[in-house]
C-alpha cells in the first residue's frame with residue numbers, strides 16, 4: 001500500500017522549485033539482491049518483519065519505491081523539520097558509516113556543509129534519534145551515506161558517497177554498468193511504512209558496499225543485502241499515492 005501526500009498538504013508545501021515536475025525516469029528499477037554476508041537472521045527481510053511486527057507485510061524484494069512502473073524515480077522527500085530514528089546497522093563498517101541529508105536540486109550535490117548536514121555519525125547505533133531542522137525552511141531533500149566514514153570502502157574510495165537519488169551514484173564498480181539499472185546504481189531501498197508506523201513514515205535501507213559490483217560469495221564484490229544502515233524518517237514523500245477523505249485531511253491540517 002502506498003500513501004500519497006494529501007493534496008491539501010501538497011499544495012501548501014509546493015512552492016517552486018520544490019514542485020518541479022519529476023520524471024518517472026526508468027521505473028521499474030531492478031535490484032540485484034544478494035545473499036547477506038551477515039547471519040541469515042539479520043537479513044533485511046527479518047529486520048523489516050521485526051520492525052513492522054507483521055511478518056511478510058512488506059516484501060523487501062518487491063515493495064521498495066521504484067519497484068513498480070510509474071513509481072517516482074529518482075526518489076526524494078520534502079520537509080521543514082524531520083525526525084529520524086536509526087533502526088539498526090548490520091555491517092562491518094557500522095561504527096564508521098555516516099549518514100547525512102542533502103538538498104535536492106536535481107543535480108549531484110557537493111557535500112560541503114552548505115545545504116547538507118550530518119544525520120547519524122559512525123558512532124551512533126540502534127535507537128539513536130535526531131530531529132533535523134532544515135536551515136532554509138521547507139526543503140526538497142534526500143540522504144547520502146559516506147561508506148566507512150572518512151576511510152575508503154570497496155569500490156568507493158574517498159570522497160565517493162552513496163545517495164538515495166540513484167542517478168548520483170556511479171554505474172557498476174567504477175563507472176561501467178555490469179547489470180541493470182544501467183544509469184546509476186541503487187544504493188538505498190525506500191519503503192513506505194505509513195500503514196504501520198504513522199502517516200508519511202519511510203524506512204530507508206542503505207547498502208554500504210558499491211552495489212554495482214558483482215554479487216559474490218563472501219567477501220568481495222558486494223552482498224547487496226541493504227541491511228547495512230536502516231533508519232526511519234518522517235517526511236512528505238514525493239509521490240502522492242493515497243487519496244484521503246475530507247475528514248482525514250481536516251484532521252491532518254489541524255496538527
Ligand SMILES: [Ca+2]
Nearest residue numbers: 147148149151
Ligand atoms: Ca568513505
Ligand SMILES: [Ca+2]
Nearest residue numbers: 170172185212
Ligand atoms: Ca557503483
Ligand SMILES: [Ca+2]
Nearest residue numbers: 208224225226
Ligand atoms: Ca551490504
Ligand SMILES: [Ca+2]
Nearest residue numbers: 090091227228
Ligand atoms: Ca550487511
